[in-house]
Amino acid sequence: MLIDIDKLPKEGLTVNRDFEYPSAELVEEDAVFLKPVHVELIVKKYFDQVQVAGRIATVLRFNCSRCLTPFEYPVDSRFDLIYLPEEIEEIKEELEEEDVNTLYYTAPHLDLREVVLEQLNLTFPLRPLCAENCPGICPVCGVVGRDGTCSCTVPGADPRFQPLKSIMKDKK
Ligand SMILES: [Zn+2]
Ligand SMILES: [Zn+2]
Numbered sequence: 001m002l003i004d005i006d007k008l009p010k011e012g013l014t015v016n017r018d019f020e021y022p023s024a025e026l027v028e029e030d031a032v033f034l035k036p037v038h039v040e041l042i043v044k045k046y047f048d049q050v051q052v053a054g055r056i057a058t059v060l061r062f063n064c065s066r067c068l069t070p071f072e073y074p075v076d077s078r079f080d081l082i083y084l085p086e087e088i089e090e091i092k093e094e095l096e097e098e099d100v101n102t103l104y105y106t107a108p109h110l111d112l113r114e115v116v117l118e119q120l121n122l123t124f125p126l127r128p129l130c131a132e133n134c135p136g137i138c139p140v141c142g143v144v145g146r147d148g149t150c151s152c153t154v155p156g157a158d159p160r161f162q163p164l165k166s167i168m169k170d171k172k
Contacts, residue, residue, distance in 0.1 A: 001112040003043055005050060005105065012044035015054075019116055026060070027121040028128065034059040034072065039116055050105060053080040056116055064130035067137050067144045071130040077123045083110060 003013065018036035026033075041054025057076045064071055083105040137144055140152040 003050075003110045003112050005045060005108050005110060008043060008045040008050070012042045012051075014042050015112065016040050019113055021113075021117055025117055026124075028060075028062060028124050030063045031073075031124075031128075032061045034061055037116055037120060039112075043110070043112070048085050048107075050083040050110055051081070052083065052110070052112075052115055054078070056120055058120065062124075062128040064134055065127040066129055066134045069130050069144060071128075073128060075120060075123050077119065079119050081115070081119075 001015075001019075016039070018038050020036045021033065023032045035058050037056055037058040039054065039056050041052060041056075044051045044053075055076065055078045058074075060073045060075065061070050062073045063069070080101065082102050084102060085107045086104045135149075138150050138152050141150050143150040
């Protein structure tokens with residue numbers, strides 16, 4: 001959906017619709033769209049700056065990076081971005097200003113579909129987990145801990161619990 005920057009109404013353009021993308025466009029490998037991306041945002045022009053603000057919501061399926069179990073990952077994210085015309089980028093680079101909320105458009109268009117996909121990809125965790133405390137796969141029997149905890153005893157299987165264990169030992 002190309003927005004013609006020069007034709008934006010003064011009060012801004014309200015966009016309320018769904019965008020569909022092939023799952024291959026997601027940065028997260030193996031991630032799958034379970035729903036189209038619902039977009040509610042406003043595109044407003046201030047001189048040559050374009051503000052894109054609103055929210056995106058969808059549901060994806062990720063594979064847990066620890067136990068490999070697929071799980072649903074709902075996204076409901078708000079953002080408020082400022083797009084500057086591309087020429088200004090060079091000036092900004094000279095000033096060495098860093099602002100993740102300032103981006104650039106190639107006049108005279110802004111591709112809203114791209115903007116939404118970019119923002120969606122930014123919401124993903126570095127390592128998606130089915131649960132914060134996902135125990136992962138048992139290194140002895142290969143069973144996924146969450147589904148049926150196996151009876152193997154794996155000393156020190158999870159390095160994150162090591163400090164806690166040593167504290168408890170000290171107390172004894
Ligand atoms: Zn998991
Ligand atoms: Zn086991």
